[in-house]
Amino acid sequence: MRIGLVVDSACDLPLEYLQRHEITVLPITVRIGEAVLADHRDEQATLHFLDTYIAQRGAEAETMPFTVQQIQDLFLQKLVIDYDYVFCMTITSSRSPIHDNAMQASFAILNDYRPVRAAAGHDTPFALRVVDTQNLFGAQGITAVEAVRLRAAGEGAPKIRARLENLALYTQGYLVPRDLYYLRNRARTKGDRSVSLLSAALGSALDIKPVLHCNRGETSPAAKIKxxxxxxxxxFEFTVKRVESGLMTPTVCLSYGGALAEMRSLPGYENLRLACSANNIELFESVMSLTGMVNVGKGALSVGFAAETAKFDA
Structure with missing residues (x-):
């Protein structure tokens, strides 16, 4: 069985990894004024857009995910021919319409694929599963990497499906933003009142930074640190502890809202890198998606891993 994998561009994994494993990306388009860029996980294009537009006007940005029709067209023109079963892994449905769009598109795809496959010489059924990763950015990469591993090991679609859906429940995403004013203004633009003006003002005045935690689609502050x-x-120290105590998958994903050289110079990074190496954990590093940066701001750090318990102890 030919198994295909699809993610949206908010999934923070290196472009080289996505290309090497033939993972299809659903791009999210970002518009800031007259400037428009479709995010195809091109790090150089993202960094240029960051330096040119996001720092000044990112809070005003409009993000446009693939529509139901665009997802339907992608599947019917390519994926139903190239694969027999496709897993489409999306950013948490609590923060983006991408999951709902993919679910709506799936009904039409499963109704319309037969003549397309027949014309390509395939007389077997096609199936797809939309998986809500229930997480954001770096943490989205956890399910995608596990899907690659399972496919490479020759596992069948039912086992992969069960594993990915269970893994999503235990994927832990963490985020440290640099600028609470930006985060508050961006949230207000989107109608999200989770970061109040008072908390943003106090946080900036006292240089207090929240460590935000996402699990099962819910985001909340895990700590506030000066x-x-x-x-x-x-x-990073907390992640080292989780690595040393054992993770559910041998994967940690980092993403950063800027050049990776900046991230690698942050305190604690080198100890995390060494801990992952010593414990046979694969450490993925990528520039944060354009979508991520316009939503949480320049210079934010995202960390993702899978663990049954992940109470943050600062």
């Missing part, structure tokens, strides 16, 4: 560097160091 100073961005110290918050990042505490998050």
């Amino acid at each position: 100073g961005f560097d110290l918050a990042v160091q505490k998050l």
Whole structure:
């Protein structure tokens, strides 16, 4: 059985990895004023857009995910021919319409694929499963990497499906933003009142940075720490502890809202890298998606891994 994998561009994995494993990306388009860029996980294009537009006007950005029709067209023109079963893994449905769009498109795809496959010489059925990763950014990469491993090991679609849906329940995503004013203004633009003006003002005045935690689609502050560097160091130290105590998959994903050289110079990074190496954990590093950066701001750090328990202890 030919198994295909699809993610949206908010999934923070390196472009080289996505290409090498033939993972299809549903791009999310970002518009800031007259500037428009479709995010295809091109790190150089993302960094250029970041330096040119996001720092000044990112809070005003409009993000446009693939529509139901665009997803339907992608499947019927290509994926139903290239594969027999496709897993489409999306950003949490609580923060984006991509999951709902993919679900709506799936009904039409399963109704219309037969003549397309027949014309391509395939007389076997086609199936697809839309998986809500229930997480964001770096943490989205956990399910995608596990899907690649399972496919490479020759596992069948039913086992992969069960594993990915269970794994999503235990994927832990963490985020440290640099600028609470930006986060608050962006949230207000989107109608999200989760970051109040008072908390943003106090946080900026006192240099208090929240460590945000996402699991099962719910996002909440796990800690509040004075100073961005110290918050990042505490998050890296916490991740080292989780690595050493054992993860559900041998994967940690990092993404950063800027050049990776900046991330690698942050306090605690090197200890995390060494801990992953010593414990046979694959460490993925990528520039944060354009979608991620316009929503959480320049210089934010995202960390993802899978663990049954992940109470943050700063």
